[in-house]
Amino acid sequence: MNDDSPSKILIDNVWHNNPIFIQILGICSTLAVTNNMTNTLIMTLGVMFVAAFTNVTVSLLKNFIPRKVRMILQTLIISFYVIIVDILLRAYLPEISKALGPYVGLIITNCIIMGRAEAFAQSHGPLISAWDGITSGLGYLWVLMVIAFVRELMGFGTLFGIAVLPESFTTWTIMVMAPSAFFLLGSVLWFAKAMILKQERGK
Amino acid sequence: MMVPDINPIVLLFASIFTSNILLANFLGMCSFISISKDMTSANGLGLAVTVVLTITSMLNWVLLKFVIIPLDITYLRYILFIIVIAATVQILEMIIDRVSPALYMSLGIFLPLITVNCAILGVALFMQIRNYNFVQTVFFSFGSGIGWWLAIMALAAINKKIQKAPVSAALSGPGITLITIGFMAMAFIGFSGMLNVQ
DSSP states (O other): OOOOOHHHHHHIIIIITOHHHHHOTTOHHHHTTTTSHHHHHHHHHHHHHHHHHHHHHHHHHTTTSOGGGHHHHHHHHHHHHHHHHHHHHHHHOHHHHHHHGGGTGGGGGOHHHHHHHHHTGGGSOHHHHHHHHHHHHHHHHHHHHHHHHHHHHHHHSEETTEEOSOTTOOOOHHHHSHHHHHHHHHHHHHHHHHHHHHHHHHO | OOOOOOOHHHHHHHHHTTTOTTTTTOTTHHHHHHHTTSHHHHHHHHHHHHHHHHHHHHHHHHHIIIIIHHHTOGGGHHHHHHHHHHHHHHHHHHHHHHHOHHHHHHHGGGHHHHHTOHHHHHHHHHHHHHTOOHHHHHHHHHHHHHHHHHHHHHHHHHHHHHTTSOOOTTTTTHHHHHHHHHHHHHHHHGGGGTOOOO
16 A cells, blocks of 8 residues: 555545444444434544544654554553543533543543554654544544434434424334444444445456 | 442442443443454453453552542543553563463463453443442442453354354454344343343
């Protein structure tokens, strides 16, 4: 992969190499809040912010960090940005911050962020690394928003908290509970893999 | 904040079954899916997670009550918790290497993976948000570890059977694993009438 043009990185991160499709990385922290679109959006934007800034920082510091301690230093850099996200949320969106509970802090252990810092920022310049972080976040955002859309619509009959389905609609309790997130993510993976296999066969 | 009035024994069973750290709270998925292919490594990782989870939660509780809260530096808790976890894992690795090389062979390779396991940090944060006392923290973290272990062993066993089944090409791999986890989550939620904690 020598072609590092911004558009190729975008397409790769959003579709071909989408972190969720390929290795199901990083769903721990966010899958839990996907029964509500607002929370999911805020969480994934948080992940995007942390990924972009971590990539820039790691890329700028890559020549100064000894190899042996880079893991722990990357973790500390990530925690630093997560704390910023946490404080911003508590100041400006206290309701959502309360609903997200411990999951904001768990962005630290989101494998996507460290994965991108290791795989991309270690060997690239700061600007393109920031772009890589943003696009990885985008790839992550759309998959989780699809899941949140189905879960909130079927589970509560609302989208972003606004009622869209008529009162007579019987809400599906299962969609509010944990198993539906696994089923929906499994279905999204199934669909994506089927599309990718079809494209490959077409070539 | 008040300490919640929950019997530690109830908390233990609740964290194993009804609010299983993996199946109800989605924590520790990354290593869960990649390791769940064979039973031996699943067993090793499960044991390692349980041990590390119990030890780090106790340490983090002490840190929280005697350092973080008195100094009023709650906003630094993420960094402090993750440092405790990383340091504990490192020290455990060295101790096990010295004391029992046989155990190191079976457990050692999993220890580095654990630092980035969301379940460990997740339990520490749950412990802080729900304001558990020390005994509750010990039972909660031990139960969460056992629950994780149980879930990964069950999934590894199911995966063995799935390998022999004809799964369509597009669904094979992570797709079918996630659907399986969904069914497991439904089974575990079935216990929720018996115990209710949250």
